[in-house]
Amino acid sequence: MYATSVYKNSLVEHFGTSQTQIGVVFSIAIVMLGLSAALGGTWVERNGPRKAMLTSAIFWGSGFLVGALGIATEQLWLLYLGYGVIGGIGLGIGYISPVSTLIKWFPDRPGLATGLAIMGFGGGALIATPVSGGLMAFYDPSYDATVAGSVASGGALVGLFVTLGLGYLAVMMFGVLLVRVPPQGWRPAGFDPEQQRKSAMVTTGHVSANNALRTPQFWLLWIVLFTNVTAGIGILEHASPMIQDFFRDGGTSTVAAAAAGGFVGLLSMFNMAGRFVWSSTSDVIGRKPTYMMYLGVGALLYIMLATIGGTSVALFVLMACVILSFYxxxxxxxxxxxxxxxxxxxxxxxxxxxxxxxxxAGIAGPLIINSFLDAQGEPGTLTQDAYQAPLFTMVGLLVVGFVANMLVRPVAERFHEPAGPVEAGGNGASERSEGAAGADAPQQTHDVAFGGHRVWLTVAWILVTVLLGYGVVHITSAALPLFTG
Known part of the structure; x- marks a missing residue:
C-alpha cells in the first residue's frame, strides 16, 4: 500500500484526472482498513488466524484484479471499489490477525512479537516499490522510473495490477498454510508470567473488547495513536516534493527527482526498521516511556525540521528518517x-x-498538510517557509498525544473478565499447533511447538530475507545521490 506513489502519476495520466482524485483511492483503503479491523476484530479472535488470513488474501488479491478492470475500462469508480474498498477490507483483516497470533506465541516478548508482525506491513514498500517500477517498465519499455514525468501506459498499469494481485494472493496463501496458534496453556521455556506482572502497567486480568471501549485507557491510547500517525503522515504524504521544496533556490531545487525518490525509499526503510527496533526496545523500557520518546522527541524533531531543516540535506534526511522510525x-x-x-x-x-x-489520521494528516500548502502556492514553486505552519501544527498534535500518554493508568479491576470464560475461550482451536493443551501445559521452545513445519518456516524466512535484501540494496543505491551530489 505504501508503494502507491510509484504508479500514482501514471494513474493520473491514464484517467485524465487530478492527483487529489487518485489520492482518494489511498484514503479509501486506509478508512476501510480501520473499519474492517474494528468490525472484524472479534470475528478474527473467534475464528483464528488461518481463516482470517485466507479472507485477507482473497480480498486483497481481488481488490487488485477489480482495480485492473477499472483501469482497462477507464472507470475510476472501479479502482475505488477494487483497490480502495475490497483491498482495504483485506488490509484490515490481514493487519490484525498476525499481531494477535504472535502475541500469543511470544508472551515473554510482546513488543518483539508485534514488531515482527507489523514490520512486514511497513517493509512491504521496500519490495513493492522496485518491483512495481520494474513491472511497469516490463509491460511498457518506454517507461523510465528515473526520468521525471515518465508515465506508464494504461496497458502496463493493467498488467501491473493483475501481476501484483495474483502474486500477493500466492504469497499470502503460503502464509495461510503455515500459521498456527499455540496450544492452550502453552508458554515458552523459562517464561514466568508473574515476573512480567510485577510492572504496575501490566494487567493481571483480561478485558473484553466491549469492556475496553468503556475504559478511559482505550480512548487515551486512541488519541496517542491518532496524533503519532497524523504527524508521520505529514512527512510520508509529501516526502518527495517536500525535500525538493526545502532546497529550492531561485525556482530550482538542488535535489533531483530521482534523488527525492531515493529519499522516499529511505523513509520506507526507517519506517520498517522502527517497527522492529523500537517495539523490541519497549520490552525493556516499557510501553509508556517508549511513547514518551515517540511523541516528545518527535515534537522536538519537527521543530528542528521546520527551523533548520533546510540548512543541510544530510540533516534533513536524518531528522525525517528518525521521525518515520517513530511513526x-x-x-x-x-x-x-x-x-x-x-x-x-x-x-x-x-x-x-x-x-x-x-x-x-489517514484523512486528517493529508488534509492538514494540503490545506496549508495549497494556500502557499503552486506545487513546484514552494520553499521551506511554506512548511513551517503545517509542521508546527504537527508539533501541537504531538504535545496533545504526549499529555494523553502521561494520563494512562492501569485498568480498574471492575472491567476485568471473570477467570472462567477466559480460560475456556478456545479462540481458533481448530488451528492450534500440535502440542500439550491445558493450563498446566509444559514449557516448550518455539522450535518444538512448530514441529514438522520447521522446514517450511525456514523456506519462508529465506524468501523474506532475499526479498527485503533486494529492496534494501535497491533503495540504498537510489538514495546515494542525496549524500554524494
Missing amino acids: GGGFATVPAYLRDMFGTFQVGAIHGRLLTAWSA
Whole structure:
C-alpha cells in the first residue's frame, strides 16, 4: 500500500484526472482498513488466524484484479471499489490477525512479537516499490522510473495490477498454510508470567473488547495513536516534493527527482526498521516511556525540521528518517501496549477498534498538510517557509498525544473478565499447533511447538530475507545521490 506513489502519476495520466482524485483511492483503503479491523476484530479472535488470513488474501488479491478492470475500462469508480474498498477490507483483516497470533506465541516478548508482525506491513514498500517500477517498465519499455514525468501506459498499469494481485494472493496463501496458534496453556521455556506482572502497567486480568471501549485507557491510547500517525503522515504524504521544496533556490531545487525518490525509499526503510527496533526496545523500557520518546522527541524533531531543516540535506534526511522510525514504531508498539493494559483475551479485537484512529489520521494528516500548502502556492514553486505552519501544527498534535500518554493508568479491576470464560475461550482451536493443551501445559521452545513445519518456516524466512535484501540494496543505491551530489 505504501508503494502507491510509484504508479500514482501514471494513474493520473491514464484517467485524465487530478492527483487529489487518485489520492482518494489511498484514503479509501486506509478508512476501510480501520473499519474492517474494528468490525472484524472479534470475528478474527473467534475464528483464528488461518481463516482470517485466507479472507485477507482473497480480498486483497481481488481488490487488485477489480482495480485492473477499472483501469482497462477507464472507470475510476472501479479502482475505488477494487483497490480502495475490497483491498482495504483485506488490509484490515490481514493487519490484525498476525499481531494477535504472535502475541500469543511470544508472551515473554510482546513488543518483539508485534514488531515482527507489523514490520512486514511497513517493509512491504521496500519490495513493492522496485518491483512495481520494474513491472511497469516490463509491460511498457518506454517507461523510465528515473526520468521525471515518465508515465506508464494504461496497458502496463493493467498488467501491473493483475501481476501484483495474483502474486500477493500466492504469497499470502503460503502464509495461510503455515500459521498456527499455540496450544492452550502453552508458554515458552523459562517464561514466568508473574515476573512480567510485577510492572504496575501490566494487567493481571483480561478485558473484553466491549469492556475496553468503556475504559478511559482505550480512548487515551486512541488519541496517542491518532496524533503519532497524523504527524508521520505529514512527512510520508509529501516526502518527495517536500525535500525538493526545502532546497529550492531561485525556482530550482538542488535535489533531483530521482534523488527525492531515493529519499522516499529511505523513509520506507526507517519506517520498517522502527517497527522492529523500537517495539523490541519497549520490552525493556516499557510501553509508556517508549511513547514518551515517540511523541516528545518527535515534537522536538519537527521543530528542528521546520527551523533548520533546510540548512543541510544530510540533516534533513536524518531528522525525517528518525521521525518515520517513530511513526512505524508507534504502530508496532501499540498492540503490546494494549496487551499490557487489557490482557490477551481479545487483544486482536481491541487492536482492531483502536485502528479507527489510523483511519481518522489517514484523512486528517493529508488534509492538514494540503490545506496549508495549497494556500502557499503552486506545487513546484514552494520553499521551506511554506512548511513551517503545517509542521508546527504537527508539533501541537504531538504535545496533545504526549499529555494523553502521561494520563494512562492501569485498568480498574471492575472491567476485568471473570477467570472462567477466559480460560475456556478456545479462540481458533481448530488451528492450534500440535502440542500439550491445558493450563498446566509444559514449557516448550518455539522450535518444538512448530514441529514438522520447521522446514517450511525456514523456506519462508529465506524468501523474506532475499526479498527485503533486494529492496534494501535497491533503495540504498537510489538514495546515494542525496549524500554524494
